[in-house]
Structure formats: C-alpha cells, structure tokens
Amino acid sequence: TQLLEQSPQFLSIQEGENLTVYCNSSSVFSSLQWYRQEPGEGPVLLVTVVTGGEVKKLKRLTFQFGDARKDSSLHITAAQTGDTGLYLCAGAASGTYKYIFGTGTRLKVLA
Amino acid sequence: DVKVTQSSRYLVKRTGEKVFLECVQDMDHENMFWYRQDPGLGLRLIYFSYDVKMKEKGDIPEGYSVSREKKERFSLILESASTNQTSMYLCASNQGTKLLAQHFGDGTRLSIL
Numbered sequence: 257t258q259l260l261e262q263s264p265q266f267l268s269i270q271e272g273e274n275l276t277v278y279c280n281s282s283s284v285f286s287s288l289q290w291y292r293q294e295p296g297e298g299p300v301l302l303v304t305v306v307t308g309g310e311v312k313k314l315k316r317l318t319f320q321f322g323d324a325r326k327d328s329s330l331h332i333t334a335a336q337t338g339d340t341g342l343y344l345c346a347g348a349a350s351g352t353y354k355y356i357f358g359t360g361t362r363l364k365v366l367a
Numbered sequence: 368d369v370k371v372t373q374s375s376r377y378l379v380k381r382t383g384e385k386v387f388l389e390c391v392q393d394m395d396h397e398n399m400f401w402y403r404q405d406p407g408l409g410l411r412l413i414y415f416s417y418d419v420k421m422k423e424k425g426d427i428p429e430g431y432s433v434s435r436e437k438k439e440r441f442s443l444i445l446e447s448a449s450t451n452q453t454s455m456y457l458c459a460s461n462q463g464t465k466l467l468a469q470h471f472g473d474g475t476r477l478s479i480l
C-alpha cells in the first residue's frame with residue numbers, strides 16, 4: 257500500500273516567518289499535487305509537479321519534487337495570515353486513476 | 368469555474384439506516400471520486416468512477432457502495448450506517464489525465480448516532 261506521510265502535523269508561526277512542510281513516501285509517484293483546504297470548504301489545487309527535481313513557484317510558495325519522485329516539499333516565505341489552512345499532498349498512483357493523499361499539515365499563521 | 372455540488376452540508380442519521388450522499392459536477396468530467404476525511408488520516412479514497420456505470424474500489428470500500436447512472440452524478444450509499452462511518456465526506460471530479468486538478472465539493476459532515 258502506498259502511503260504519504262506529512263510533517264509536521266501542526267505548525268503555528270508568526271506572520272513574516274518562513275516554513276517548510278514535507279511530504280514523504282517509500283513509493284515512487286508519477287506526479288504529485290499540493291492542495292490547500294480552508295475550514296468548511298473542499299481542498300483547492302495549488303500546484304502539480306511531474307519531473308524528479310522539479311521546482312515550481314507560486315508567489316511566496318515554492319514546491320519541489322524529489323529527484324527520485326518519492327518526496328516533496330512546500331516552502332512558504334514570509335507567511336501571511338491568509339496562508340492559514342490545511343495543506344495536503346497527493347501522489348498519483350501508477351497505472352490507475354487513484355490519488356494517495358498525505359496525512360495533512362495544519363498551518364496557523366498568527367498576526 | 369468547475370462546480371462540484373454535494374447535496375447536504377450536514378446530515379444526522381441513525382445506525383442501521385441506509386444513507387445516500389449525492390454529488391453533481393457541471394464540467395462533463397470523466398472521473399469522479401468519493402473520499403472520507405478524518406483528523407490525522409488525511410483523505411482516504413472510498414470509491415471512484417472513470418465513466419458512467421463504471422466504478423472501482425478505493426482503499427476503504429467496506430460498508431459503502433456507489434452509483435453512477437449519469438456522467439454528472441455520483442452517489443455514495445451507506446448500506447447500513449454505523450457509528451464508525453461518522454466523518455466528513457468529500458466528492459471530487461476531474462478530467463481524464465491525473466495531471467489535472469481534482470475539483471472538490473465543500474463536503475458533507477455526516478453523523479451517525
């Protein structure tokens with residue numbers, strides 16, 4: 257069974273600080289997505305990474321896919337209160353339409 | 368914008384009842400998914416469908432069934448609800464390739480008493 261572990265599970269930081277969230281697996285994924293979920297809503301896609309070693313930037317958010325396509329990281333620079341939410345990674349399992357979701361990182365950014 | 372609509376935001380049912388959760392998408396997507404979300408466990412796939420009348424089991428299908436009679440509608444059925452099925456249920460859809468986003472509904476918080 258493919259699993260995705262995220263760390264940390266919870267993170268509370270002050271506005272302006274930097275942070276990194278990790279998504280790790282022993283399995284290889286053909287692609288990996290990051291989502292953010294706000295209270296009372298469904299997850300919304302932030303980015304998809306496909307190639308090992310790929311780095312994508314979305315304003316203050318930087319996403320990296322590991323060289324072996326088994327892990328990924330999300331780095332936020334100068335966090336803002338609007339970044340508060342649950343961050344989920346999701347790996348595309350080979351050969352099926354299935355996605356494996358990570359356990360989630362709940363981020364709270366304090367003013 | 369893609370819209371995925373789940374019929375209820377909150378639902379309270381009793382053990383043993385048959386429960387229907389409905390999901391409708393308006394973008395002609397091929398794939399539809401049902402997940403349950405529990406704290407510390409992330410999203411776990413219950414069932415998915417890649418075409419009308421086609422379905423495949425996800426990671427936790429026990430106690431659930433699904434129906435996809437029309438392309439836009441995907442129903443999750445709890446045959447005989449149990450308290451361990453109390454959870455947040457999320458429906459999602461996307462087009463054929465896994466590189467494209469899954470679009471989620473806002474979820475149904477189901478309580479089984």
